[in-house]
Amino acid sequence: MTAAAAARTALPRRGAERRTVTTARVVVAEWTKLSGLRSTLWVALGTVGAAAGLAVALGLFARTDAAGPAALVVSGSVLAQLGALVLGVQVGAGEYGTGTFRTTFTAVPRRLPVLVGQVLVTTGVAVVTAVGALLASSLATWGQRGAGPLVAVADAGTARVLAGFVLYQAGVALLGLGAGALLRRPAAALVATVLLLVVLDQLLATNPGRVADTARALLPGAGARLVQDDARLAALDAASLGPHLGAWGGGLVLAAWVVVVLAAAAHRLRRYDVAASMGE
Amino acid sequence: MSATAALAPRATTRPATGRPTLRHVVAAEWTKLTSLRSTYAILVATVVVSGVLTHLSASASSGDPGFDPLRSLTDGLVLAQVGPLVLGVLVGTGEHGSGAFRATFTAVPRRVPVLVGQTVATAAFALLTAVLAVGAAVLGILPAAASRDITPDLASGGTPQVLAGMVASLVGTALLGLAIGALLRRPVPALVAAVVLLLVLPVALVLATELAADPTAAPAGGPVPVAEAVVNTVVTLLPAGAAGLLTAPPGSSGVEGAPDLGRAGAALVLTAWVLVPLAAAAVRLRTRDLG
Numbered sequence: 270m271t272a273a274a275a276a277r278t279a280l281p282r283r284g285a286e287r288r289t290v291t292t293a294r295v296v297v298a299e300w301t302k303l304s305g306l307r308s309t310l311w312v313a314l315g316t317v318g319a320a321a322g323l324a325v326a327l328g329l330f331a332r333t334d335a336a337g338p339a340a341l342v343v344s345g346s347v348l349a350q351l352g353a354l355v356l357g358v359q360v361g362a363g364e365y366g367t368g369t370f371r372t373t374f375t376a377v378p379r380r381l382p383v384l385v386g387q388v389l390v391t392t393g394v395a396v397v398t399a400v401g402a403l404l405a406s407s408l409a410t411w412g413q414r415g416a417g418p419l420v421a422v423a424d425a426g427t428a429r430v431l432a433g434f435v436l437y438q439a440g441v442a443l444l445g446l447g448a449g450a451l452l453r454r455p456a457a458a459l460v461a462t463v464l465l466l467v468v469l470d471q472l473l474a475t476n477p478g479r480v481a482d483t484a485r486a487l488l489p490g491a492g493a494r495l496v497q498d499d500a501r502l503a504a505l506d507a508a509s510l511g512p513h514l515g516a517w518g519g520g521l522v523l524a525a526w527v528v529v530v531l532a533a534a535a536h537r538l539r540r541y542d543v544a545a546s547m548g549e
Numbered sequence: 550m551s552a553t554a555a556l557a558p559r560a561t562t563r564p565a566t567g568r569p570t571l572r573h574v575v576a577a578e579w580t581k582l583t584s585l586r587s588t589y590a591i592l593v594a595t596v597v598v599s600g601v602l603t604h605l606s607a608s609a610s611s612g613d614p615g616f617d618p619l620r621s622l623t624d625g626l627v628l629a630q631v632g633p634l635v636l637g638v639l640v641g642t643g644e645h646g647s648g649a650f651r652a653t654f655t656a657v658p659r660r661v662p663v664l665v666g667q668t669v670a671t672a673a674f675a676l677l678t679a680v681l682a683v684g685a686a687v688l689g690i691l692p693a694a695a696s697r698d699i700t701p702d703l704a705s706g707g708t709p710q711v712l713a714g715m716v717a718s719l720v721g722t723a724l725l726g727l728a729i730g731a732l733l734r735r736p737v738p739a740l741v742a743a744v745v746l747l748l749v750l751p752v753a754l755v756l757a758t759e760l761a762a763d764p765t766a767a768p769a770g771g772p773v774p775v776a777e778a779v780v781n782t783v784v785t786l787l788p789a790g791a792a793g794l795l796t797a798p799p800g801s802s803g804v805e806g807a808p809d810l811g812r813a814g815a816a817l818v819l820t821a822w823v824l825v826p827l828a829a830a831a832v833r834l835r836t837r838d839l840g
Contacts, residue, residue, distance in 0.1 A: 323753055330757045330776045347753045348745065355741055366646075456736040460635055463744050464628070471752065472627045476606050 292382045299386035302369075303360060303394065312359070313398045316352025316438075320345030320402035321409040328413035339430040339498065341413065342406045342420050346434055346496045349402050350466065353395050353442040358458045360391050361449020361534070370543055380538050387446060388531065395442035399435040426499050429516060433495030440492050440523040441466065447530030451537060465526075466490045482511030492523025571662050578666035582640060582674055591639075592678045595632030595719075599625045600685030607693035618694035618701050619708055622686050623715060623796045629682050630792070633675050633723035634747060638739045640671050641730020641830075650839060660834045664731055668724065668827065675723035679716040686715070707799030710812065714795035721819040722747070725788055728823055731830035734840070751789045754780050781807040791818040 303309050323345040331341055364370040377383050407420050414420075422428045444466075448458040470490040473481040485491070486509070494502060494516050506513045514522065569577075582588055602625030607618055644650040657663050687703065694701050702708065726743050733739040757780045784790045785807040794815035810818065 327753070327757050330780060344756060347749060347756060351741055351745060351749065355737060359737070456635075456639070456740055459737060459740050459744075460631065463740075463748070464631065467744070467748050467752070468628055468631060471748070472602065472625075475624060475627065476609055478609055480609070 290377050290379070290382065292385060295377055295382040296386040296389050298376075299360075299383070299390045300393075303390050306359075306363075308359065309356070309394065312352055312356050313394065313401070316349050316356075316398050317402045317405045319352060320349035321405040323348045324406040325409045325413070328410045331413070338414055338423075339420050339427045340501070341410050342403060343430055343434040343496050345402065345406055346437060346493065349399075349438060350441045350493075351463075352398070353438045354445040354459070354462055354466070356395060356398070357391055357442040357445025357447075358449040358455050358462065360387050361446040361451075362453055362455040362458050363449075365453040366455060374543055380543070381535055384450060384531070384535055384538060387450070388443060391442050391446045392439050395439045396435055399438035402438070403431060403434060430496060430498050433516060433520070436520060437492050437495045437523070440489075440520070440527055443527045444489055444523070444530060447527060447534050450534035451530060477508075477510070479510045482509045484511075485509075486511040486514055486519075487522060489523045489526040491519035494519030495523075569657050569662070571665060574657055574662045574666035575669045577656075578663070578670040579673070582670045585639075585643075587639065588636065588674065591632045591636045592674075592681070595629050595678050596681045596685045598632065599629040599682035600689045601625075602628055603686040603689030604692065607690040608696075611693040611696055616693075616697055616699075618690040618697075618699055619703075619706075619711070620798070621690050621693070622708075622711060625686055625689070626715060626718070626792075626796060629686075630719060630722045630747070632682075633678060633719050634726040634743055635740070636675065636678070637671055637723040637726025637728075638730040638736060638743055640667050641727045641732075642734055642736045642739050645734040645840075646736060654839060661831050664827070664831055664834060667727060667731070671723055671727045672720055675720045676716070678723075679719035682719060683712055683715045687712075711796055711798055714792075714797075714812065717816065718792035718795045718819065721792065721823060722788070724823040725819075725826070728826035728830055732826050732833060747788055750787055751784060754784050754787075778807065785810065786818055788819060788822045791815040791822070795819065 324341055324343075327344045328341050331344075364373055373383055374380055403420075420427065420431065422431065445458065445462050448462045449455060452458045452461065466489055470485055470488055473485045473488075491514060494505070494514065497505070497516070502516060512518075603621060606624035607621035610616060610621060611618075644653055653663055654660055687701075690701060703712070725747070726739075729743045729746075730736070730739040733742060758777055785794065791810075792815075794810055795812060
């Protein structure tokens with residue numbers, strides 16, 4: 270080492286240390302970016318409102334003796350999943366629309382830590398939002414259920430449905446994040462994930478058969494089985510000619526989709542130009 | 550012809566006042582729509598999806614004893630309608646995202662003609678897409694029909710009405726997307742609203758009937774329970790329900806417990822779903838800042 274180089278490294282030592290990019294700092298930066306957006310708060314509030322609102326609306330029709338106490342509380346997930354999806358898509362694709370990604374990837378040239386940070390931050394927000402949605406739905410359907418303000422976790426089935434709601438919301442948010450990071454355009458990512466989660470399932474449901482039922486079981490929407498109680502799962506399995514995955518099996522299918530889409534996004538991020546997505 | 554006009558013959562092709570007429574605005578919107586690559590991608594995807602899905606569905610049920618290939622015509626519509634919907638949302642929101650709206654509304658300061666032009670251009674392109682998609686659906690059922698030695702008769706038995714209803718519901722879906730897009734101006738909120746309205750609410754309402762249904766009750770014959778009738782009425786009045794009535798084979802009664810709108814009523818419901826948000830978008834365009 271030459272004297273000049275030694276002098277250069279010795280002098281700005283404090284500064285050099287401060288400039289080091291660690292995953293923890295990237296996570297903090299992603300949290301700052303996400304929590305600094307007003308739209309994040311609105312999406313979270315909208316998700317909670319949609320879940321509780323749909324639960325109340327469905328509660329007007331539900332027969333109190335037919336469904337378990339938790340079934341009504343989590344019934345808002347049909348709408349709430351869209352909130353989680355939008356959250357993930359915005360985190361994954363938002364920076365490419367505005368051009369902020371240039372700053373982000375100049376600061377973190379290894380790029381992948383950004384995706385890791387986004388995964389952690391999105392999971393956190395999605396979980397907190399889902400818990401909030403459960404609380405709001407419980408309070409909102411208090412009178413309709415005729416039980417206490419909050420759902421008592423009386424048995425394993427109830428606990429699984431409530432935890433399943435949170436896990437499903439987190440999984441859908443991560444699917445949206447992966448699609449957003451992979452496609453880099455919010456509208457395209459949203460359309461693709463809605464097709465996968467909602468439309469294809471509806472389409473296959475109109476044409477039941479061994480092939481269609483197997484395909485339905487392997488779509489990411491199979492994760493919604495986490496939210497369905499045991500009686501409903503049994504009814505679904507009885508009507509299906511495809512594989513009977515059970516609740517956790519459906520969750521694993523969604524998890525596999527999340528891993529594959531995120532891996533594809535990570536591959537695109539590492540191997541290909543980030544700036545190519547601008548100016549189309 | 551006067552001397553000045555003879556000297557400048559090309560001037561006759563331009564409006565004398567320099568003000569854009571509605572015809573020019575429609576032509577400009579058509580140019581904008583047809584010079585985007587994504588427009589054609591949506592056209593091709595919609596036609597392919599319609600043809601392939603109808604073919605798969607008809608082939609899957611061709612083994613059934615009472616197989617009628619014409620019943621499979623509408624099976625691809627759930628997925629095929631996403632194409633026109635996205636097309637409409639992109640036309641409605643695209644310029645606001647890219648900033649091109651500044652140039653557009655500088656050229657047409659009265660603003661509302663732009664919305665009219667977008668509606669006409671979108672309707673025309675969606676009509677082309679819908680006719681091709683329905684044609685692809687008809688081609689899709691032919692192999693399955695041939696395997697059972699059935700010649701589908703498209704000219705009678707109410708099939709022309711079903712085909713027209715398919716075209717109308719696809720065009721209506723595109724215009725609904727345009728209306729929501731023009732009202733909300735941002736693609737993600739507009740897409741979420743359109744998806745909720747068109748795809749998710751029907752699912753949620755089916756959930757409501759399942760929760761309301763009494764599994765021990767007699768399945769048929771008795772009067773429809775009030776709760777179920779309410780849900781079915783709401784389903785019928787949603788865009789998806791109206792489109793379903795438009796494409797229903799003739800002679801099929803409406804949904805249980807819901808008012809029977811008929812084909813004309815369903816068309817009116819779908820038109821109202823297009824016109825109300827479109828009018829709201831026009832009001833926002835005229836009275837509020839473009840942002």
